[in-house]
Amino acid sequence: MQMIVHLGENSYPITIEEGAIHHIQDTIDTHRKIAIIADDKVPDQWVNIVADQCENAFVLRFPAGEGSKCFTQFEALLEQLADQEMTRKDAIIAIGGGVTGDLSGFVAASYMRGIDFYNIPTTVLSQVDSSVGGKVAIDMGSYKNIVGAFWQPKAVIIDPDVLTTLSSRQVNNGLVEALKTGLIQDPVLVDLFEKETLDLPQIITRSIDVKRKVVEADEKEAGLRKILNFGHTIGHAIESAYGLDTYLHGECVAMGMLFFIEDKALKDRVLKIYDRLDLPKVPDYSIDQLMHYIAHDKKSNRNSVTVVKVKSAGSYILEDLSFDQIRSRLERGPYEE
Amino acid sequence: MQMIVHLGENSYPITIEEGAIHHIQDTIDTHRKIAIIADDKVPDQWVNIVADQCENAFVLRFPAGEGSKCFTQFEALLEQLADQEMTRKDAIIAIGGGVTGDLSGFVAASYMRGIDFYNIPTTVLSQVDSSVGGKVAIDMGSYKNIVGAFWQPKAVIIDPDVLTTLSSRQVNNGLVEALKTGLIQDPVLVDLFEKETLDLPQIITRSIDVKRKVVEADEKEAGLRKILNFGHTIGHAIESAYGLDTYLHGECVAMGMLFFIEDKALKDRVLKIYDRLDLPKVPDYSIDQLMHYIAHDKKSNRNSVTVVKVKSAGSYILEDLSFDQIRSRLERGPYEE
Numbered sequence: 001m002q003m004i005v006h007l008g009e010n011s012y013p014i015t016i017e018e019g020a021i022h023h024i025q026d027t028i029d030t031h032r033k034i035a036i037i038a039d040d041k042v043p044d045q046w047v048n049i050v051a052d053q054c055e056n057a058f059v060l061r062f063p064a065g066e067g068s069k070c071f072t073q074f075e076a077l078l079e080q081l082a083d084q085e086m087t088r089k090d091a092i093i094a095i096g097g098g099v100t101g102d103l104s105g106f107v108a109a110s111y112m113r114g115i116d117f118y119n120i121p122t123t124v125l126s127q128v129d130s131s132v133g134g135k136v137a138i139d140m141g142s143y144k145n146i147v148g149a150f151w152q153p154k155a156v157i158i159d160p161d162v163l164t165t166l167s168s169r170q171v172n173n174g175l176v177e178a179l180k181t182g183l184i185q186d187p188v189l190v191d192l193f194e195k196e197t198l199d200l201p202q203i204i205t206r207s208i209d210v211k212r213k214v215v216e217a218d219e220k221e222a223g224l225r226k227i228l229n230f231g232h233t234i235g236h237a238i239e240s241a242y243g244l245d246t247y248l249h250g251e252c253v254a255m256g257m258l259f260f261i262e263d264k265a266l267k268d269r270v271l272k273i274y275d276r277l278d279l280p281k282v283p284d285y286s287i288d289q290l291m292h293y294i295a296h297d298k299k300s301n302r303n304s305v306t307v308v309k310v311k312s313a314g315s316y317i318l319e320d321l322s323f324d325q326i327r328s329r330l331e332r333g334p335y336e337e
Numbered sequence: 338m339q340m341i342v343h344l345g346e347n348s349y350p351i352t353i354e355e356g357a358i359h360h361i362q363d364t365i366d367t368h369r370k371i372a373i374i375a376d377d378k379v380p381d382q383w384v385n386i387v388a389d390q391c392e393n394a395f396v397l398r399f400p401a402g403e404g405s406k407c408f409t410q411f412e413a414l415l416e417q418l419a420d421q422e423m424t425r426k427d428a429i430i431a432i433g434g435g436v437t438g439d440l441s442g443f444v445a446a447s448y449m450r451g452i453d454f455y456n457i458p459t460t461v462l463s464q465v466d467s468s469v470g471g472k473v474a475i476d477m478g479s480y481k482n483i484v485g486a487f488w489q490p491k492a493v494i495i496d497p498d499v500l501t502t503l504s505s506r507q508v509n510n511g512l513v514e515a516l517k518t519g520l521i522q523d524p525v526l527v528d529l530f531e532k533e534t535l536d537l538p539q540i541i542t543r544s545i546d547v548k549r550k551v552v553e554a555d556e557k558e559a560g561l562r563k564i565l566n567f568g569h570t571i572g573h574a575i576e577s578a579y580g581l582d583t584y585l586h587g588e589c590v591a592m593g594m595l596f597f598i599e600d601k602a603l604k605d606r607v608l609k610i611y612d613r614l615d616l617p618k619v620p621d622y623s624i625d626q627l628m629h630y631i632a633h634d635k636k637s638n639r640n641s642v643t644v645v646k647v648k649s650a651g652s653y654i655l656e657d658l659s660f661d662q663i664r665s666r667l668e669r670g671p672y673e674e
Contacts (some may be wrong), residue, residue, distance in 0.1 A: 075408050075477070082480055088635055110447075112635035113474065113485045113558075137450065140412070143419055148450045148485065221450075298425055298449040 001205065003182055005132060007219055010152040014132060016205050016210065019222050020159040021049050021120060023027035023095075027155035028118050030054045033090040037083055037104035039064035042096045042122055043165050050095060050120060057093075058084055062103070068248075069103050069138040069145075077107045091116035091154070097123035098249065102145070105136030109151035119153045122162045124174025124200070125250055128207040129181065129228075133158045133215045142240050146298055150220055158208070160201045169248070172277035176250035178207040179273060180257060184227050185210045187314035193273045224225040229299060231257030231306035234330070255282045260309040262317075267337075269282045269313075281324035282334045291327055338542065342549050344468060344556055344668045347489040351469060351549065353542050357496040358386050358457060361430075364492035365455050367391045370427040372418055374441035376401035379433045379459055380502050387432060389456060390408055394430075394623035395421055399440070403586075406440050406482075408476040414444045428491070434460035435467040435586065439482070442473030446488035456490045459499045461511025462587055465544040466518065468493045470552045470562075479577050480622070487557055495545070497538045498643035506585070509614035513587035515544040516610060517594060521564050522547045530610045564653045566636060567645035568594030574630035579620055592619045595671035597646040599654075604674075606650075614648070628664055 003014045013027050025031065034057040038047050041064040051057045058288070060080055062068050081092075092115065094104040101119050108117035121131035137148025163171065182189030189206045192199060211228070218225040235249075235256025243252045254274060261267045268279070294305060305326060307315040340351045350364050361367065371394040375384050378401040388394045397417050399405050405560070418429075429452065432440040437458050458468035474485025481650035500508065512535070519526030526543045529536060555562040572586075572593025580589045591611055598604045631642060642663065646654040660667070 071408060071412050078477060078484055082477060082633065085633060087638060089638065110486065112483060113472065113487055133548060135450065140419060145448060146419060147415055147447045149447065150450055152461060292483045296419070296422060301424060301426065 003209065003212055005152070006216050008154060010134070012155050014156045014158065014208060016158045016201070016208065016228070018159060018162075018201070020157050021046060021162065023249060024050060024118075024120070024157060025047070027157065028093065029091070030057075032056065033062055033084065033086055034058075035084065035086060035090070035092045036101060037062070037077065037092055037107070038095040039068065039097075039100050042100070045093055045200060046120075046122055046162050046165075052228070063100070066099055066139065067328070069099055070303060071138065073103060074107060074110075074138050077104065078111055081107070081111050082152045086111065088112045088115055089270060091118060093118045093120060097121065097122045097126045101126055101131055101138050102148070105134075105151055105153070106138055106148050109136055111325040114151065116154045117151060118155050120159070121165065124171050124204075125165060125177055126174070127158045127160070127163070127204050128174060129177040131158065131213060132208055132211050133225075134219070135221070143203055143296055143298075144236055144240060145253045151298070152219075158204060160204060163200065169278070172279065173248040174207070174248035175203065175277055176254045176279070178203050179270070180211045180230050180253060181207045181228075183257070183261070183270070183310045183313055184230050184308065184316040185214070185314060187312075190269075190313040193276070194269070204237050224305055226318060227308050229319065230260070230310065230316065231255075233294060233297065233299070233305055233307050233326070234259050234290065236297060237290040238282070238285065240293045241285065241289045247280060251280055254279050255334060257266070258282065259311075259329055260307055262300060262309050262311045266310070266313060285330070287327060287330045290330060294326060295323060338421050340546065340549055342489070343553050344489060347471070347556070349490055349492050351493045351495065351545060353495045353497075353538070353545065355496060355538070357494050358383060358499065361390050361455075361457070361494060364494065365430065366428070367394075367430045370421065370423055371392065371395075372421065372423060372427070372429045373432060374395055374399070374414065374437060374444070375432040375563075376405065376434075383457075383459055383502075384432055384498050387430060401436070402565060403436055403476065406436055408475065408477070410440060411444060411475050414441065415448055418444070423448065423452070425449045425452055428455060430455045430457060430535075432457045432459060433649070436462055438468055439473050439485070440475060440602055442471075442488055443475055443485050444489070446473055446486040448588050451488065452487060453491045455492050455494070457494045457496070459644050460503060461500060461541075462514055463511070464495045464497070464500070464541050465511060466548055468495065468505075468512040469545055469548050471556070471607050472558075477551055479630070479636075480633060481573055481577060489556075495541060496658070497541060500537065504613070509545045509616065509653050510587035512540065512543050512587040512614055513591045513616070515540050516607070518544045518547045518565075520594070520598070520607070520647045520650055521567050521645065521653040522551070522651060527650040530613070532604070537589060538548065563636070563643055567597070567653065568592075569648065570631060570634065570636070570642055570663070571596050571627065572636060574627040575619070575622065577630045578622065578626045584617060591616050593672060594647075595619065596666055597644055599646050599648045601674060603647070603650060622667070624664060624667045627667060628660065631663060632660060656661060
């Protein structure tokens with residue numbers, strides 16, 4: 001199936017289909033020079049399938065992991081584009097997860113002030129969420145995503161078949177963002193997590209459809225798009241303080257959501273889903289350390305931050321909390337009301 | 338006087354007025370944290386006048402010169418914004434020439450995916466041209482402006498009074514871009530260069546007005562905006578090959594224009610103006626070396642480049658030349674027809 005993200009001149013199609021990576025020409029103009037960017041853990045088989053369909057492609061690999069979202073990699077990739085004499089009319093295809101999309105998307109946004117960018121997500125997390133929306137960035141020191149751009153892809157190709165090479169931990173990590181999407185916007189999506197078997201294509205499709213609508217309503221994150229940050233305020237802080245080597249992004253978001261699910265029955269449901277997904281428990285944390293990162297989050301204001309709360313599946317509450325209020329929420333702990 | 342650059346939601350005012358830097362609040366919201374970015378040659382007096390009007394400003398200086406349009410400075414400035422806990426709602430004011438505008442504009446475009454950017458140009462070159470249009474970038478090795486963004490300022494404040502601290506070489510260097518603008522779009526502007534005294538405010542106003550119209554018609558340089566590159570194809574190559582320490586940008590553009598003024602009488606007029614502005618002669622050049630840079634210019638296609646030619650003052654011809662044609666134009670030399 002195909003959806004269109006309607007963003008005026010920045011509109012683009014999303015294909016969600018088993019086997020879709022075998023016919024990328026449906027949405028990608030491959031008759032030009034194409035830089036395929038992937039981390040070193042993306043299996044060759046996926047990269048080769050894509051490269052073989054291009055007239056004139058070369059592959060750039062970088063070390064897997066959040067650590068590659070740095071200035072050094074950003075510059076190294078840009079240099080390789082220049083060395084390959086890429087022009088403004090050429091294009092980048094990212095094949096990989098969120099890190100690949102964020103890093104190569106920012107490279108595409110910046111090379112010659114912006115060239116065409118295509119995203120072929122190969123992790124659940126990027127398939128259900130991060131591949132759509134145009135938020136690209138690198139980190140700076142411990143500040144996540146603090147340097148970047150809004151740069152919409154020209155097309156996104158989501159092929160659930162490529163998920164077969166992932167570990168179950170990676171799959172579950174990614175499913176957290178889909179669950180988040182359900183909690184704020186789509187109760188049916190939450191229900192899918194309680195079925196006997198997890199229907200991945202359906203979860204992906206429903207999740208991306210919510211994401212698409214939110215991005216359409218608010219491309220530059222001026223308002224509504226903030227709801228997608230459910231779980232991320234505290235989640236990012238845990239990730240920055242403890243997570244970059246220990247936890248995956250989705251695992252931290254799962255932790256972060258617990259602080260702002262404000263209904264006991266719903267929290268019990270969510271905790272059961274967490275068990276099913278085998279997610280880690282929230283570790284002991286230093287409140288001062290988390291507050292440091294929260295104060296530096298780019299979504300924070302001078303003395304407050306807008307957080308998303310959920311009382312019933314599918315509907316959100318946006319609330320401006322002072323740093324003192326956040327601090328006392330952290331003092332109560334994730335498992336308390 | 339004030340003009341508006343009409344670019345939909347990216348529209349912004351340009352103030353051109355002697356003494357304008359004394360009342361920046363007319364167009365800048367100063368009630369927030371403001372990073373004032375200037376190179377170390379911008380006189381303190383201008384920086385202080387601006388800083389004193391801000392509620393909460395801090396000044397970041399960097400070494401003057403094209404060499405600062407590099408990843409190291411880009412990263413250093415971004416780090417200082419983070420250290421100062423700048424948020425998305427805060428702003429940057431650039432005070433300086435083209436280098437300052439390009440570098441701090443790209444910092445503004447990238448910090449937290451984009452914050453407000455104001456430009457107070459203090460050189461003739463930036464006052465007549467580069468401060469308007471939203472093209473921001475840094476260099477990579479010898480590739481000029483190869484990494485950047487389109488990021489429109491929120492306002493531009495042009496105060497001709499600040500030009501009094503410039504050397505005559507700097508003034509003349511900047512006037513080349515105004516002459517270029519006249520040659521492609523405004524014969525009256527060319528005439529101004531032949532009057533007994535040079536009326537700077539009038540030259541600035543007419544030049545910016547042309548630039549504004551061209552940018553309005555083509556914000557992202559998809560078509561018409563290419564005419565502003567008159568003189569830049571070969572000029573940039575000379576600058577990359579010989580100029581970064583020897584010549585100023587405008588001096589190189591002046592050299593580059595000579596190759597594509599296709600009328601003898603007009604070229605004679607222009608050469609007389611060059612004499613008046615005391616511009617350097619075109620040096621001996623290696624054709625191979627210049628061709629290397631032209632082939633890598635981001636405006637080049639795979640085997641050709643669109644150049645701008647002028648046969649009569651105020652009107653341009655856009656022409657796609659193969660690299661072979663450019664090479665034979667270089668063989669004829671700048672002073673031949």
